[in-house]
Amino acid sequence: MKLPPEFISLSQEIGARPLLVQGPGGNTSVKIDGQLWIKASGTELAEALDKNIFVAVDPAKAMQELHGAGDGSCRSALIDSDCGLRPSIETTFHAMFDHKFVFHFHSVAAICHAIAEEGRNALAEKLSGLQWVAAPYRKPGIPLTKAIREAVGTRDIQVVVLNNHGIIIVGNTIDEVRDQIYDIEERLDLPVHESKTVNSPADYPGWMCVPDVAALATDPNLFQRATSGTYYPDHVVFLGPAMPALSRSELAELDPAEFPVPTVLVEGEGVYIKTDAKPAQRAMLDCIYNVLTRIPADWALLPIGEDAEAELLNWDAEKYRQALAKRNG
Ligand SMILES: [Zn+2]
Known part of the structure; x- marks a missing residue:
């Protein structure tokens, strides 16, 4: 299966930005011909152009895990169980959205707002005009997906701010997703403040x-x-x-x-x-x-x-x- 190059390159692009993705955090997915291609657990979005980091799952089976048919790892939903890759622990919420593309990442700007009362309150104004919702903190996996499902309800949502976690952006074209990512980064941007202090570090073995x-x-x-x-x-x-x-x-x-x-x-x-x-x-x-x-x-x-x-x-x-x-x- 050849994945859309623009999907791979946007995945790599956000993966290479430490203010959006850190290490193996974050995951992206695309739905093609009834299969959900999602970043594999432990791989890094930044490596998307260099090696295959995506693995195919059956989204219907992933949703069954949400309803009690598995542990939420979505291993039962793998199309090729011998592929050597495990789907992300966050696969169930990718399966839950009907949109072709789901991008989830740990945007520093989104986290800043999502870990403070004042930040959460400021979102209504900063994200006004967007189809967005906030979901409460839950452990990633089935508990988080259920909380997102409840927060979204039957609404047509493009953005989910995950309290104490990060953000999800969904869309049916890559251009729409890319525009949304950078628009939100701009809306949530906060200046860096750091008091410059002189430090005199010492050496400690190890x-x-x-x-x-x-x-x-x-x-x-x-x-x-x-x-x-x-x-x-x-x-x-x-x-x-x-x-x-x-x-x-x-x-x-x-x-x-x-x-x-x-x-x-x-x-x-x-x-x-x-x-x-x-x-x-x-x-x-x-x-x-x-x-x-x-x-x-x-x-x-x-x-x-x-x-x-x-x-x-x-x-x-x-x-x-x-x-x-x-x-x-
Ligand atoms: Zn996450």
Whole structure:
């Protein structure tokens, strides 16, 4: 099956923009001759021109998973179960829309609005004239798809803002989807604010200082926000809950191999990432920086909370709270 080149190139285009897609996040799909071609789990949209990242599923079978016929992984809906790729965990909502193209991604501008009360309230005016709706936060997979289905109802919707997550844009032509993506980016654009502070990072074995995002540790407001909660799922999945803060001496004594998450803040000093961190983890570190430096200082942030963190990490909620308490000393 030859997928439309303009679909592949728009997928790659958004995948190459860190303000739209970070690492393997986001997914796009096209429906052709009754088959749904969706980005495979673990692949990156940025690689769309270089290799095959799309896998075909039967959208009717994917919808049956939504109604209890599977675990939501949509493996049962694969057209070729030996293709070696797994469909995205977000496949069910791609199947749910009748539109030919579904683009879902973790736009920093959309996230900024979707994680703050004031941002959510501002959407009505900023998106006025568009066919849009907001859906509440749910774990990606069947719970999220059901929440989207409920929010959309019977309306003809082009845009869904996913609270504490990202955005979905649907359309029947690629031009329409592309125009919508960039129009919304412009409407939701927020200026970057970062207080320039001098930092003097130190060397810690196994850790690497990331000067580009130092403000997360040196700007008191950003530090407080970065360390006090998690705001969207991929942060938890790639960096763990919130961002841990350690003192110089704690970090100096820490064996990175023993530490459960790849990034650490030292207040007033700098941001550190394990020297063997994966590119996706680095991309998620840039993402939290890009989000927090764009949120106006007077917006009240709405973290997803410990129960949602535990759910994303497949932890029992009570055991998770105990582990967190231990980590936080
Ligand atoms: Zn997503």
